[in-house]
Amino acid sequence: MELSPPTPAAGEPGRPLEVTALGEEAWIEVVRRMDSIYADLVRHQVELERKNEALEEAQRFIDSVLSAMSDVLVVADIHGRIQRVxxxxxxxxxxxxxxxVGQALHILFTEESASLANELPHRTREKAVTDCEARMRGRDGGSIPIAINCNPRYDNRGVFSGIVLTGRQLGELRRAYHELQDAHQQLKDAQQQLLQAEKMASLGRLVAGVAHELNNPISFVFGNMHALKRYEDRLQRYLTAFHEGSPQAEMERLRKRLKIDRVLQDIGPLIDGSLEGAERVSAIVQNLRRFATPRPQNKSWFDLPRLTENAVGWVARTSPTPPEVTLDLPEELPVHGNEGHIHQILINLVQNAIDAMEETPRPRLDIRIEQDADHARVVVRDHGPGIPEADALRIFDPFFTTKEVGKGTGLGLYISYGLATEQCGGALRFRNHPRGGAEFILEIPLGTDEAPADG
Ligand SMILES: Nc1ncnc2c1ncn2[C@@H]1O[C@H](COP(=O)(O)OP(=O)(O)O)[C@@H](O)[C@H]1O
Ligand SMILES: [Mg+2]
Known part of the structure; x- marks a missing residue:
């Protein structure tokens, strides 16, 4: 390019020396401008390259995400032509x-799903299509059931510009569902086992006490039976003499010697005592069975005060440090519910209370029952140290225990809570009593409105 020096301004007389000086300045200016333009160009080039690199990186990222997906993905335009898979x-x-790419969407589907495929762009424009079952053509011409979701795609001006279809093979969904179901079942089984384990642990503690409980009436019955055996012997001899027609005087003498009057007097109480002992044994066995195998869904009418007394008596009697128990129970309070569950909860509460009072010089337990229109509350209060604030939020957690290994499982309250709320439709709460000790409140619905059947 040729540049001529700038002409002097109009009206200015030509002064060659100055013109030359001016001409140089202009040249310098031109060169400076070109320099700056060139620098701009270089800057833009660098910027462009940087953006290009970022674009390629984004492209690679999208590609890697798309190819890592196990679900199928298809992008199509508004006419249903495939743009990307x-x-x-x-x-x-x-x-x-x-x-x-470039083909109509329906070529991915079998004939029976082709019309659905053709409708997809139209349907998706109105509203995203979710979990719609369709069949796609597999590699060997097979038909593959698939659950598809289809969402609209918009361009940068927000104009509908096509659809994004994702699909998951139904076989996989089913498998995932079955796996979930299996896991759920395993969890339920594990819970059941925990329940059983806790029951067995409490049972173990009770067994020693039960053996002691049984020992009493049984030795009582034994003693009575030995006495009766001796009496039978004497009566036999007396009756034989009578049948042989022994004279009156001889009979009289025998009667005195064999103490027949005493025998006749004793037989009644001996038999009564034995019967009582046998009944006691039978009651203990029945209790044991109720405790060991509460029938899960069996609801029945039962008398809450009697059940409470029984549970408290059991644990208290079989404890090495039996507390002094105060009962404040109504004469009778029929409840319709699962007796076995309530029994298990009460046994846990009383056992915990006794454990808590191990170091208490005069262990005392106050049990009372309150009632309102449709609920009964069994309140178990001990006179132990109460529950530290730090533990208060955790005592219902599974495996939370402050007892030494082998003594506590940490499952008693967790299971009792579940039984009280989920199984019995009630509640289990606690508080530290203002005058010391912990107080657990088991609330249960009284049950159906029907009156309990007789018997
Ligand atoms: N009456 C109570 N007084 C004080 N602490 C209690 C009482 N009842 C329960 N706890 C606390 O709650 C914990 C959890 O009880 P629980 O679930 O029955 O398990 P475990 O009796 O096997 O420890 C106990 O270890 C104890 O720290
Ligand atoms: Mg416990």
Missing amino acids: NQAMLDLAGLPEEAL
């Missing part, structure tokens, strides 16, 4: 990308 789709169809 991911690796999972190519694998499923068994075709290369070139064979699909």
